[in-house]
Amino acid sequence: MPSSHSDLKDTYYDTLDPREYIIIKRARVNNLKNLSVAIPRNKFVVITGLSGSGKSSLAFDTLFAEGQRMYVESLSSYARQFLGRMEKPEVDYIRGVSPAIAIEQKVNTRNPRSTVGTSTELYDYLKLLFARIGKTRSPVSGKEVKRDTVTDVVEWINQLPVDSKIIIACPLTIPTGRKLKGELELLLSKGYTRVLVKGEPQLIEELAGTKKKIPKNTEIEILIDRIVTNPTDEDLNYRLADSVQTAFFEGHGDCFVYSDKKKTPFSDRFELDGMRFTEPSVNFFSFNNPYGACRTCEGFGKVLGIDTDLVIPDKTLSLYEGAVAPWRSEVMGKWAQPWLKHGAKYDFPIHRPIADLNHKELELLWNGNKDLDGIHDFFKYVESKSHKIQYRVLLSRYRGRTTCPDCRAPAFVKTRDM
Template sequence: MTANVIRVVGARVHNLKNITVEIPRDKLVVITGLSGSGKSSLAFDTIFAEGQRRYVESLSAYARQFLGQMDKPDVDYIEGLSPAVSIDQKGVSHNPRSTVGTVTEIYDYLRLLYARIGIPHCPECGREVTKQSAQEIVDVVASLPESSRLLILSPLVRGRKGTHQAVLEEIRKTGFVRARVDGVVHELDEDIQMDRYKIHNIEAVVDRVLLHHDADPDEQKAFLTRLTDSIETSLKFGDGYLIVQDITDANAPHDMYFSEHLACPEHGSVLPEIEPRTFSFNTPHGACPNCQGLGGKLEIDAELLIPDPNLSLTEGAIALSEWSGPKEEGGYYWQSLEAAAHFYDIDLRAPVRTLPQEKLDIIFYGTRGKEIPITYKSVKGHEYVFDREFEGVIGNLMRRYNETNSEYMREKIGLFMNMRPCPTCGGKRLRREAMAVTVDDKNIVEITEWPILQTLEWAEHLIGSSTPLNSRQQTIAERILKEINERLGFLVDVGLDYLTLRRSAGSLSGGEAQRIRLATQIGSRLMGVLYVLDEPSIGLHPRDNTRLLRTLKGLRDLGNSVIVVEHDSETILSADWILDLGPGAGEHGGKVVAEGTVDHILENPDSLTGAYLSGRLQVDIPRERRTGNGKALTIVGARENNLKNIKVKIPLGKFVCITGVSGSGKSTLMIEILYKALAARLHGAHTQPGDYDRIDGIDFVDKVINIDQSPIGRTPRSNPGTYTSLFDQIRSLFAELPESKMRGYRPGRFSFNVHG
C-alpha cells in the first residue's frame, strides 16, 4: 500500500494533533481548511521538511556542509516520500541585476541565439558589418591623404592591470624596437615601468610609414608590398587586430582601428567577436560601461531634496540640515549658498517655486567651474574671504556620496536619490555593440521589452513555414528556439503572459514569483518528485486560473506528486484528493476533518469547506452599500508602466475594490502611483511615484498605510506580541504589580531582548 501513498503517522508539528494521513502518490492533492488550521504545518513543515532532510542526508558529508540541514519534524514516521521541492511565495530576488529572463534562463538561450545567428551592424550607421581581410585594410590605409605620417601598431595588451614586463620582453625578442604604452611611444631599450594596479594598453610599433601618392610605379609597388607585410605582421601579432595612428598633426594624433573580425568600413567601428557574453549585462563584455549593466544611475532627486516648494530657502526648503536655512552660526555650506545667492542676485526668502529655472540650476548644480567670492565666518568669530567655485547642493551631495567611506553618510544622502535611466544606454543595460546585433531585424533588447506572449509568437514565427531565417540559420537555431518556445509557453500557461523578460525580479509579487518557479520546474522535466506549493492561485484572475490548473496537472502527468495548500474553490474541485483540516484555527485546529475525493468532501457534514463548495453555506452579499462621505481621490493622467493616461475617481469612506486581469495595471495604479504619492505628500516619505499628472483630494486624507505581501521580519526575537506592540503593554502591566515595585522591576525586566 505504501508504494502508492505517502503515509504520515503521528504528526505533531505546531498545532497538529498527532494526526495520521495517507496521501496518494502521483496525484494532485489539495490541503485546505481555515487559516491557521495546520495546512502549512502538514505540507511544508512536516512532509516537505522530512523529504528534503532525507535527501540531504543521502549526500556525502562534504556536500552536506554546503546545504542547509533541516531539523527532523515532530512526527513518528513518514513512508513513501520522494525528493521534495517547495515552491512558495517568497520573492525571487532583490538583486537589481536579476530579471524574469535571467531567473527563468530564457535570456541565456536568447543570448546563445543572437551569438550564433545574429547579424552585426555598425552602431554608428546601422549598416551590416563583415570581417575585413588584410588586403581590404591595406586599401583603406593606402587611400589616406597625401603625406600622412602613420604608425602601424599591433595591440597586445588592452585594458589589463599588471607590470607586463613579460609582454615587453616578448616584443623585444620578436625584433621590434618600439612600443606604445598607454598612448606614449617608448624605445624598448628604455626602462619602462608600469603600475601593477592600474589598467594599461600596450601596442608594438610594427612600422612607421609616410604616404606618397605621386611616387613612380616601382616605388609605389615597393611601398604597397612593405605596407602589406607590416599590416599582415600586425594582424598576426595582434590576434587579428591592428591600430593605425595618424601622427601627421603631432598635436592631435588619432587612432584608426581595424580587425580581421568585424568592423564597419565607413566609420571604422570595430565590434568584438560575437559571443553569448556579448549580450550579458552582468559581464564587462556586454554591460553598458556607464551604468555597468544596471540600466540606471542613482542621482539626487530635486523633488525629494525640496519636498515643499512653497517654502523659501531661509525657511528650510532643503531637507538637509546643513543646507536648511540660517542658524545662529551658519555652517560653511549655508554661507557658501548665501555667497552664491548674493553674487547671482537670488532671493533666498522667496518661495522656491517662484525662482526661475536658471537660478535653481545655480543652487542645485553650482557655478560650473566659475569662482565667486565667498565669505566664511567660523564658530569662533574668525572671518575668511576667498574665491572658490560653488559646487551646488546636488553637486556637493553627489561628490560626498561618491567619496565618503561612511555607510551612515551614504544612507543619509541616499534618502534623496532615485534611480534614473542611464543616459548612455537609455536604461537598456547593454553596450551599443550588443544592441547592434539583430535577428529578424530585432535586437535582443526589443525582444525582452515585449510581453512574453508576443515574444513567444515571434519565436514561433522563426521556426514556422514563413520563417525569415535561411537554411543555415534554421539548422543552427532549431534546438535553441525549441527551448525558448517551451519555456515561454510554460510562463504563458501559468498566467504570466503579460510580463516582460526584462522586468526586474525584485518587482514581482509573491504569487508571480511562485508561478515563475513553477514554470521553471515544469521546464526541468523531472519525474518522481514531490512538489509542495503554497496557494499558487493568489493574485490570479479567474480567467487565468484554468491555465494554472492545466499546468499543475501537467506536472502531475509527468509522474510527480503535487501537494497544494489552497483555498480557491476551482482548484479544490479539480483535485484528485483533498485533505480538509480544522475544525477551527490555532489550538482548535490541527485535525483531519475530512479527506477523500471531491464527492466525499461535498457530502461530509463536518467539512466547512464542503458546506461552502456545495452551496449549503454562502458568503452573504450586503443588500445596502456604504454611502461614503461624499469626498473622493481623483488620479489624473496615470501613465506608469502600461497605464494609458487614465483618470480614476476613488470615493472615500467606502470599501473600494480595484480588480482586473493579471497585468492590467492594478498594482501600478494603487501602489506605484497613489500610495507613493500620498506617502511622500502626507508623511514626507522618500518615495518616487509613477508617472501621472496630478491627484486631487489629497487634503481629505490624513494618513496612508500600505499592507502588502512582504514578510514582517525574520529575527527570532520577533513574535506577534512584539510586532503589534502588545507585549509592551503586557510588560508595563507586570511592572505595575506590587511585587515588581517592591523589587524595583521596570518594564525592561520582563523583556527577553534585554540582558538580565
C-alpha cells in the first residue's frame, strides 16, 4: 500500500492533489479502522495482505462503491429512480475517483484457454472502447481518415464570414454508355436548372441545346444550391443541410462548396489517399473474428509459401559452398553464377557462412537487385514454369508453412475462447 495512516499525520491527505492521487481518508467500512490511503493515479496498483485484513473492504466496498455511487449520481434523476439510492461508504472523504469498473475474482475451470480478458468480460469493454475511440490512419500519408458529415459541412460553411456567397455543387458522373445530353435532360426533369462548367455556372437548357461539341473530359458539376451565408438564420441552416445532403447523394459521396471561387471538397465516404477504409467496429478487435484477422493468413500467422529453412538447410555454408539448396544442381547452378562473379561489386560476401550475413546482405540474397536475381526471383521463375512437371516437383520440395508476409504475426492458437 502506498501509504497508510499509521506513519503519516491525518492532515497530510488534505494537502494531496486529487488529480495525482485517489485519496481515501479514514475508511471505516467493515473491519477497516480509520484507514487512510493515497493511491497514485494512472498506475497499476496491487493491494495485498493477509486473508481478512480488509483488502476487499477497501477495494470493493469502499473505493469501487464510491466510484459506482458517483457514476449513478451523475445520471439524470429519471435514470436514478430505477437504480435505487446508493449509500456513501463510511469514510471521511474519497477524492479523485473516476467512474469505475470492478471485476471480481472467480475461478473458471470450464475452459483452460480463457484469457484474463475473456473470463473477466473486460475484453468486451476493451473491444467496445477501441471501436469507439479508434482513429483510422491512412498508411500512405499517415493522416486520419474521416468521413465528412452533413453537419461538418454546414458548420464549415457557417464559419465563413456572414453574407458570403457560396455555391453547393457535386460532380456529374456520366455512367458508361450514356450520353451527356441525356444526363442533362435527366437533371432538368429532376428540377435542376444549372450546372458548373469548369467552375462557371451555366443554364442546363443552354448547354443541352448548344451546337458546340463539349470535349469529353470537361469538368461538369451539378449546381445544387446558391446561398448567402447567415449562421443565425435557422431556416437557412435547414436549407443548407438539405442541399448538402442532396449533393452527397447526387455526387455519390462528393460535395463541393465554392466560396470566392475557391472550391473546397467534402466526402462522406470513409476514404483517403485513394483508398477505401472500413470504419472500426467491435469485430476489428476480436482475435477470432475474420474482420479482425489478417486477410492473407486469416489470423493463422502462417501461409503456404517458400520455406526458407528448406531453401537454406545448412546455414554454416556460404553461397560459394552451395548454401542455396535449389541452386546446387547443374542446371539451376547458373542462378548462382552471377553472384559468384559480381557479388563483390555489391559487397556481397560469397565465402561467408549464411548464418554470419547481416540483414542487408540477406535481403540482397533473397530479393536481388537490378543485376542479380535473388532467391525470390528464382522461385518466381520456377512458378512461371510450373506447367512443366520437373518445375512443379522442384517447387513442392521447398514449399512449407511460413510466416505470413503481410502481418508477420507469430502463429497463434485459433481455438482460444471468446
